[in-house]
Amino acid sequence: MTDIMLKDADPVLVDRIKRVADARGWPLPRALLYLLEQGLHVYEGDGSVRFDTKEADVLAAAIAALEGVPDDEGFALIGRAPPPGAD
Template sequence: MTDLVLRDLAPDLAGRIRKLAELQGRSMHEVVAAVLDAGVHACEVQLRKQLDLEEQAALKEAIAALEQVPDDAGFGLIGRL
């Protein structure tokens, strides 16, 4: 496992981590690792949602553009002959 050093951690945050460790009967190291894992997962989920929204917007734009294509019997035959 990789060792990390956290510098300039806000005292209130360190206290909250210490309190979590005490309440769970775990070391601060274990709690920090769990908190980082949960935080990274939450960030990844948020990123996926943002990408999904971008893709959804692109799809809506493409559909809107296709709806502007005029009906034409000859156009529908492209690639079928």
């Protein structure tokens, strides 16, 4: 495998890469390789974000839970637009 070296990298960028590595428990080279691969996929693709199966399932469960909030005069109306002509 080719060695990857960052020269004159912005310290903020290096810190962000280190935080990803620490959060995932990866050595820094593995984190850098993963981030480069994922960045290339996004750049070469259509730019849309895709969730893996676990993330999609969690998001679907969260949406289902929000849809299950009872329709009342208070909490359930937060963020909802009034029906047309309700003015």
